[in-house]
Amino acid sequence: MAETTHNTGLLSVRLVTPQRVVVDTTAEAVELPSMSGYLETLYGASPLLAELGAGEVRLHGGASGNEKFFVAWGFAEVLPERVTILAEQAMRPGEINVEQAKADLQKGEKDWAEAGDDAQSYDDANAEIRVAEEKIASAEGKAAH
Amino acid sequence: MPSVLDLRRRIRSVKNTRQITKAMKMVSAAKLRRAQEAALQARPYAQMITSVLESLQRRADIYDPTTGEAIHPLLVQREEKNVLVVVVAGDKGFAGAFNSNIVRAASNFIREREALGQNVDVEPVGRKARDAFRRLYPQAVYERKTEKYDNDLSEHHEIIRHRAHKVELTGEHELLLARLDFNTVHAMVHDIVARFERAEIDSVYVVFNEFKSVIAQRVVVEKLLPIAKLGAPEITAAEEMSLEQKEAAGHAARTAGVSTLEPEETAIEREAKKFGTADVDYIFDQSPARIFKHLMPKYIETQILHAMLESAAAEHAARMTAMDNATSNAGDMIDALSLTMNRARQAAITKELIEIVSGAAAL
Numbered sequence: 001m002a003e004t005t006h007n008t009g010l011l012s013v014r015l016v017t018p019q020r021v022v023v024d025t026t027a028e029a030v031e032l033p034s035m036s037g038y039l040e041t042l043y044g045a046s047p048l049l050a051e052l053g054a055g056e057v058r059l060h061g062g063a064s065g066n067e068k069f070f071v072a073w074g075f076a077e078v079l080p081e082r083v084t085i086l087a088e089q090a091m092r093p094g095e096i097n098v099e100q101a102k103a104d105l106q107k108g109e110k111d112w113a114e115a116g117d118d119a120q121s122y123d124d125a126n127a128e129i130r131v132a133e134e135k136i137a138s139a140e141g142k143a144a145h
Numbered sequence: 146m147p148s149v150l151d152l153r154r155r156i157r158s159v160k161n162t163r164q165i166t167k168a169m170k171m172v173s174a175a176k177l178r179r180a181q182e183a184a185l186q187a188r189p190y191a192q193m194i195t196s197v198l199e200s201l202q203r204r205a206d207i208y209d210p211t212t213g214e215a216i217h218p219l220l221v222q223r224e225e226k227n228v229l230v231v232v233v234a235g236d237k238g239f240a241g242a243f244n245s246n247i248v249r250a251a252s253n254f255i256r257e258r259e260a261l262g263q264n265v266d267v268e269p270v271g272r273k274a275r276d277a278f279r280r281l282y283p284q285a286v287y288e289r290k291t292e293k294y295d296n297d298l299s300e301h302h303e304i305i306r307h308r309a310h311k312v313e314l315t316g317e318h319e320l321l322l323a324r325l326d327f328n329t330v331h332a333m334v335h336d337i338v339a340r341f342e343r344a345e346i347d348s349v350y351v352v353f354n355e356f357k358s359v360i361a362q363r364v365v366v367e368k369l370l371p372i373a374k375l376g377a378p379e380i381t382a383a384e385e386m387s388l389e390q391k392e393a394a395g396h397a398a399r400t401a402g403v404s405t406l407e408p409e410e411t412a413i414e415r416e417a418k419k420f421g422t423a424d425v426d427y428i429f430d431q432s433p434a435r436i437f438k439h440l441m442p443k444y445i446e447t448q449i450l451h452a453m454l455e456s457a458a459a460e461h462a463a464r465m466t467a468m469d470n471a472t473s474n475a476g477d478m479i480d481a482l483s484l485t486m487n488r489a490r491q492a493a494i495t496k497e498l499i500e501i502v503s504g505a506a507a508l
Contacts, residue, residue, distance in 0.1 A: 018327050018450055020186040034430050050430030077421050116300040
């Protein structure tokens with residue numbers, strides 16, 4: 001495995017959720033929705049640990065073709081020849097329940113309005129809103145880059 | 146003595162029962178295989194979270210150098226005055242002693258803690274646990290207090306717990322196991338962590354049926370919070386299977402085609418152990434301390450999910466064993482009844498013969 005990836009310069013990519021391994025494939029490039037903005041990694045990248053926010057993990061080239069996964073919260077390890085992504089939820093944009101996401105958005109806005117001066121509640125509500133917004137954007141193919 | 150007709154009817158009825166129990170056993174075996182598979186699938190994520198946290202623990206300074214105290218709220222050791230116990234049992238019966246074993250272990254725990262003068266909060270998962278504890282203990286009472294200040298421009302919320310009894314129920318989760326959805330686990334853990342952080346509870350335990358394989362199971366009490374050592378759950382009490390139980394479970398598994406071996410470690414799991422621990426200087430997109438802080442609650446989530454997945458598998462295994470027992474009991478009963486029926490039939494024939502013979506002799 002290591003031999004082939006070295007020759008072709010492909011990253012092995014693994015996306016894991018608490019319940020299963022969603023994908024285990026190879027790609028030329030991987031885009032990650034890091035907390036501090038999208039970042040793209042190629043074969044040979046420096047080792048990196050990053051917390052991921054709500055957004056799309058995009059795989060380009062390799063055995064994956066071009067695949068996108070929506071993740072709500074995640075954590076990624078980038079090594080020169082491998083990217084491993086942990087995500088609480090991972091779904092293809094087509095699998096997103098937009099109605100549910102819209103309902104979540106409303107609930108998030110309601111929680112935000114009711115949070116008072118409690119910082120934790122604000123953070124929770126903000127996270128809820130962000131996840132719902134990104135989910136809707138991803139389902140409609142309008143996610144940020 | 147019952148007539149031949151009665152006995153025949155009874156045999157037919159027991160045969161029907163045997164068919165039902167046999168079908169239930171096979172259904173449980175299929176569900177068990179699925180549950181085992183689910184538990185196996187969940188291992189890499191849990192392993193990765195543990196590995197990266199262990200590695201971060203060494204890098205990030207999570208202990209205050211001056212006081213030596215843990216900085217993360219989930220590592221804080223307090224005197225145990227208020228204890229939460231999460232009891233994971235099944236939603237359905239017909240599973241032998243599965244539910245009662247768990248409820249008994251939990252009751253023992255509650256009694257011990259009460260004797261130590263501690264307050265105990267009980268959070269049952271599964272309908273059977275809920276039913277068992279709802280009759281015994283009252284619900285906890287919470288009050289959400291809102292204060293306005295700055296000329297009513299801002300408000301401050303506070304959740305106040307009114308503890309009136311030594312043992313109270315703080316929530317119920319039924320039918321969580323049948324269709325395990327991670328979002329529900331997430332919400333449950335979020336709530337528990339919040340209670341721990343605001344010091345409403347000082348420690349969290351979970352009582353569940355650990356499941357390594359059909360013949361390697363035990364009911365355990367595991368300490369979840371505060372975290373003493375990552376990746377090494379603290380088992381405070383355990384009840385192993387008896388030899389008879391093992392034999393019964395082994396027989397059920399063999400006849401239903403379920404493996405009694407522990408599943409082997411997969412390549413992905415082996416790699417998962419190295420997650421976030423490579424011997425290189427990582428670039429941290431966020432500070433290690435911050436990543437550590439955000440990952441800690443995820444660790445608790447994986448622990449609770451693990452308990453639920455194993456418990457679900459154990460429940461199916463228990464039902465499979467119970468139904469296997471019932472099937473063989475029905476078989477024994479059919480044999481006994483057939484014997485009685487044959488005897489009754491023979492007696493009737495003999496009686497008729499005697500009547501004929503003695504009738505002929507009288508002539």
